Amino acid sequence: MEATLSRPAARCCCLLKTTTTSTSRLLPSSQQQSRPKSTRARHKAALNVPPHPSFLSNPSPSSANGATTLIFNPPSSAPSVFQTPFKFLPKSDPRRRAALGQKLFASSVTTNFATAPVDVNALPTIFDDRSPATTPKNHSLTKEDVEEMRRLRLADPVKNSVLNLARQFGCSVMFVMMCVQAGKEHRDKVHVEPHAAARERWGPKKREAKEDRKRRMEMLMRGEI
Amino acid sequence: MMKRLRIERATGQLLAARPGAASTPSIALRAAQVPVRHSSSSAVEAEPTPIYEEDGTDHSRFPPLEKLPPLTSTLPSPLPERALQSAKLAALHARLSLSPKIPLQTLARTLVDPSADPSPQFNNSSLAFLGSTIINYHASESFMVHYPRLPMDVLYAAMTGLAGPAPLNRIAKAWGTEVAAAPGGEVDPGLLQFSLEKTGESVLGFGYTRTVVEKINKNNWQRSVASKVIYDDDFGQVITPPPQPEEEQPAAEEEKDSEFSNTSSPKFSPTSYGSSQTRELSEKAHANFVRAVVGAIYTHSGREAAKAFVKAHILSRHLDLERLFAFKHPTLELALLCAREEFDPPVARLLSETGRLSRTPVFVVGIYSGNDKLGEGSGATLEHARLKAAMHALKAWYLYSPGQGLRVPSDVLDDGVKSGKAWEPVYVDIGELISR
Known part of the structure; x- marks a missing residue:
């Protein structure tokens, strides 16, 4: 209730309701040309945005004495790659010792906007299935296991897909692909032919969109977008 | 000036x-x-007639800008x-x-x-x-x-x-x-x-x-x-x-x-x-x-x-x-880096997002190793943002600098001899992450 009342538009509507009757709201056309004083004042008040707190945090007692004050309030931007994260500093780097001494990087979540440390584990993760941190790793596979994996994959590559084998043996997808590769016929049958058939049905718009998407990915990898 | x-x-x-x-x-x-072309015919012609120089230029029409020694144009x-x-x-x-x-x-x-x-x-x-x-x-x-x-x-x-x-x-x-x-x-x-x-x-x-x-x-x-x-x-x-x-x-x-x-028409004008x-x-x-x-x-x-x-x-x-970097598999490369340096494996986390269901969404993704943020990137899809964050982390690794304006080895030859300042060894990296 308070929130609605604090909005100037709502307050204005309340005032209208209390002060005017429903019939008097239909004004003649000559009076609709000019904006009522109440509306203009309301708009002016809405546009009167207070300055950012960083401008007000330092009331600059020095400026009263005639000295100049520096206000540093840069717009938000992507972080620079030349700011090396604490973890990437070598052991011999003096910045590491200085940071450890001052405990500047205690949580290491020192973004420009966040002053309070963020609980990292509370942040949602994305692409968990592809992350090396969350994929299960079975580092105790024996030679027999690998041979069994090869046999299964070559016997029925459709049923024993890479993902299925990785789940079955508890290793990463990459490891399965390192151990065994299905033949060229299977690759063509699964990856090339269906796509080629689908590509035939594409119209000019879809083709262009797909090409754009590919080009965008190449630009992304070169750091251009 | x-x-x-x-x-x-x-x-x-x-x-x-x-x-x-x-x-x-x-x-x-x-x-x-x-060259051969100046050897016999034109040079012989040039001797009796003073109008034509040894290069065949008519100097009455094109007088030389300065007095040149004889046979200069050859x-x-x-x-x-x-x-x-x-x-x-x-x-x-x-x-x-x-x-x-x-x-x-x-x-x-x-x-x-x-x-x-x-x-x-x-x-x-x-x-x-x-x-x-x-x-x-x-x-x-x-x-x-x-x-x-x-x-x-x-x-x-x-x-x-x-x-x-x-x-x-x-x-x-x-x-x-x-x-x-x-x-x-x-x-x-x-x-x-x-x-x-x-x-x-x-x-x-x-x-x-x-x-x-x-x-x-x-x-x-x-x-x-x-x-x-x-x-x-x-x-x-x-x-x-x-x-x-x-x-x-x-x-x-x-x-x-x-x-x-x-x-007298050269191949390239x-x-x-x-x-x-x-x-x-x-x-x-x-x-x-x-x-x-x-x-x-x-x-x-x-x-x-x-x-x-x-x-x-x-x-x-x-x-x-x-701008000189181009990657093929940035997430894989970052995972290899973390494994080599014995860091915790990298995890992509969503820092902030806006307009997920709109036409122009923006996602900000950070890559974390343990509690440490390695890189941050923003993109229109989660995948793009994650790749950008991984590339940002890799560039931050590769572009590590001990500082600007450091002494280089040749400085020792200049001022080291005079001032007697000994050479301090610089940081040398252990090598490439991926051997290509």
Whole structure:
């Protein structure tokens, strides 16, 4: 209730309701040309945005004495790659010792906007299935296991897909692909032919969109977008 | 601010320049190198008729700008003693603030490309070779100290961007180097002389010619970084051997020459913009001129002056190292990095997002190793943002710098001897993440 009342538009509507009757709201056309004083004042008040707190945090007692004050309030931007994260500093780097001494990087979540440390584990993760941190790793596979994996994959590559084998043996997808590769016929049958058939049905718009998407990915990898 | 022209200084140079500094050729010696086309017919014709000079120019219609010694236009490049009369050369000398120790004859020699004068006694090939070693040494030294983790491919790209032919070409243009329309003995010695019709032979850099160089150039074969280090030049480029002269070359050339003298129309018109090949030749000639100037400074003024010149003109240029990177599998590379350095495996976390269901969403993704944020990226899809964050983390790793303005090894030679300050070893990285 308070929130609605604090909005100037709502307050204005309340005032209208209390002060005017429903019939008097239909004004003649000559009076609709000019904006009522109440509306203009309301708009002016809405546009009167207070300055950012960083401008007000330092009331600059020095400026009263005639000295100049520096206000540093840069717009938000992507972080620079030349700011090396604490973890990437070598052991011999003096910045590491200085940071450890001052405990500047205690949580290491020192973004420009966040002053309070963020609980990292509370942040949602994305692409968990592809992350090396969350994929299960079975580092105790024996030679027999690998041979069994090869046999299964070559016997029925459709049923024993890479993902299925990785789940079955508890290793990463990459490891399965390192151990065994299905033949060229299977690759063509699964990856090339269906796509080629689908590509035939594409119209000019879809083709262009797909090409754009590919080009965008190449630009992304070169750091251009 | 433009500097005042120091005429008295220039005349001082003219006086100080030793005529014997550059070897003065005898006309007879140089006449032996004159191409075939000038040997018999036209020269014989030139003797009885004073109107036609030995090059076939009608001097009554086109009077020479200055009084030239006889048979000057038969020479491939201007005589060294003419350097003292060239206003352009003195102006270039003054504009570059070169030391008076460097004679104008040497500066004139730096402007003669091997394609203009094949004789190594008169062209700039030796000075350019010396200069290229000095420039490349200082550039690579600076990169090694300031960015010790740069991968070799990126280091090659950075070397090309700072000291390769393209930036040196721009430097030469910025110096106000003017180009002669065609090389010859009669041109002003203050003009850069190179031929657009043939490539000069000169050794410029260390390296080996690979046995499969034709196949590499034809099929665009991939070369490993290790083989680039061993075989290729300072910029990781394949060294292509000069084309072998064929048997029927002289006959064809004579035909061409007779045609040339009859119609007097060169293959490449000097007024046209040229082709990509001529632009490449021009770029090469300009770059070799800059290298030769550095070589000349080293020869006459010593190591410190050459280093100061390289620092002022070449190393001071801005190069955006961040733009030199291109990745294939950034997330995989980052995972390998974390495994090698025994960090926690990287995890992508969503920092903030806006407009997920709109047409233009923005996701900000951070990559964390344990509690430490390694990189951050924003993109229109989760996948793009994650890839950008991974690339940001990798660039932050590769572009680690111990600090700017550090001492480089050659500084020990300059001030270490005088001040007695010992060399402190710099940080050396253990090696590349992915061997390519």
